[in-house]
Amino acid sequence: MPFYFCMDDRKKRILQAVTDDYIDTAEPVGSRTIAKRYNLGVSPATIRSEMADLEESGYLEQPHVSAGRIPSHKGYRFYVDFIMQTKNISERDRLRIRRRLEEKKRELDLITEETAKILAQLSNYAAFVLSPVSKAAIIKRLELVQLDSGLILVILVVNPGFVRTHLVMTERRLEPEQLAYINVYLNSRLQDVPLSKIGMSLLREIATEFKEYNNLIETTLETITRLFEDRKEQTIFTDGQINILKHPEFKEAESAKRVFDLIAESDAVSNLLIDTMSTGALRVVIGKESSHPDMDVCSVVGAPYEVGGVPVGAIGVLGPTRMHYAEVVAIVELVAGHLGEILTKMLIM
Amino acid sequence: MPFYFCMDDRKKRILQAVTDDYIDTAEPVGSRTIAKRYNLGVSPATIRSEMADLEESGYLEQPHVSAGRIPSHKGYRFYVDFIMQTKNISERDRLRIRRRLEEKKRELDLITEETAKILAQLSNYAAFVLSPVSKAAIIKRLELVQLDSGLILVILVVNPGFVRTHLVMTERRLEPEQLAYINVYLNSRLQDVPLSKIGMSLLREIATEFKEYNNLIETTLETITRLFEDRKEQTIFTDGQINILKHPEFKEAESAKRVFDLIAESDAVSNLLIDTMSTGALRVVIGKESSHPDMDVCSVVGAPYEVGGVPVGAIGVLGPTRMHYAEVVAIVELVAGHLGEILTKMLIM
DNA sequence: ACTTAGCACTCAATGTATTTGAGTGCTAAC
């Protein structure tokens, strides 16, 4: 960039016009179009010379010499950081979102699924929700129920909000009193213990206590640990991937498939959201800014959601670089806020 | 069709050659190609005249006059019914399938999910699994667990193989004895009762018994009924939809999207599989044979799976009309067989 | 010093004509 370059107000407005128009139409934008559609009060020629400056400084690009301009990554970045104003979302939409989430309250997986669905529907892009990791979560109850001789159901209730069941096969039938005893003991040791405090040492200690029921206990405890490992790697929910096909940059099935494969195979999005979570603030990752090279045609808008003021997860929207940032940012922010509030309510209850 | 038309052996072999080749290459097949690749011992000219006959009788089509032939729907139908021989699947693959299903044993939803995944991977098309409806299923256990004051977890174990949990909010805390009493009573009334026998009358009878705990019991029973309604409408699991994009007939994202929307919005596939289930036999639905008009570019191979000799569900594969029928039929048949066996084992246990 | 009208220039996209070649149907000879 030449040292005398200065992003004055008119340049900003032209960059905004180009970006807005390109986001809407997916066609390179020319000087005449801008002069006509956005009344900046100057002639196309002036706009041309300004655009030449913007191009020289790397904010705009020209697909070829006789085409209009499109924003570069740097242009989008500037647009997102300094120009756009996030769209206002109607009170009606806010309420609708809130209500849909409230309905699913009390079941963590349902809430995350619903959140992904809402995000996808509102944004028209692919949506992702990184499930909450809560170190504050405690084991609420551990219950073994005999179903059949040789078949025991392990029920693990964790607060906030999730229940996991797992079937365990045992060698022999247990008497009800034995089972009741085990239940009482396990709960006395594990109830209200935060997940973060449960380590191998505690589990092994319990295991030795019950040498006689070796098999059952081993498997039960193994189930618990496996469950935590599942939860350690935060699960990612997704919805609306098919929205990808709506956008002209992916009208060749080939290019769409590359995005789908990327989403499916790699942890690119997942990692990005984990990162967003620890950053603790809404983030827009534009094209090749992402660590994953194949994602350079895509952008992601991600935001953490908080429970009691602490970020515990993140949500995100993935679309083409030519994305409706102003709108998507507003949506993501709003949904993240609602999700956090609902989860917070769940936790303190 | 002219009355003197006779599908002699040579015609069959030519129809087979055209179909096989077209399925592999997705390109119209000419007489020269057939003469070269499949040694029928006759010249292209002869093949040409035979193909002309086949076209006249409606088994082949010509996209335009100077192109090769492709099978018509009628051609595919004849190929599927009378020509192709289903591919043999290697012992190694059989074992792999079996092992993958065995691993998920004991959790119905996991099995159906895994089945869909296997089908999609093996076939390279979109896979569907209609979950089993089992009128023989019985309530194994109904358990209410107090989590918090005002918060009760309803655990419903149904055999074969599924566990459902649901949180219920109550107005006041229940004493452990009260809860234990309710548990015992509910189980005495409901345990080992087949789902098909549970109707409104039974539930209402129970509800009156517990007027004092009105709220809790009402909600619990409501949960049970809702659960059954969920199960009445058999759920459909799907996997590998993205495989659609692999095939050249859908290389325009537009056409792929139409298929995705069809799959997502309508119950076309679901209905087709329900139908297959009641028919009780493997079925190949080619293009416009389907009831749904938009599905004319797709074919579905569906097969029921049986528990103890009774069809309880169905699986299916959806792909373009130009589908590897010989292979897919073998896969679907095999997977349906394994799935049935595994589920049968689960049931009698 | 900035703005703008005017103009020459570029090049993707579009249109038109031509060529190519895979494939056919028909016919006559085998």
Add this chain to the structure above:
DNA sequence: GTTAGCACTCAAATACATTGAGTGCTAAGT
């Protein structure tokens, strides 16, 4: 009944011309 030969067809590929949106530059206007 089979096949070689040939005229014919037409989609696809190639080549070429045209169009037009858009640019950069320059010189005149404010």
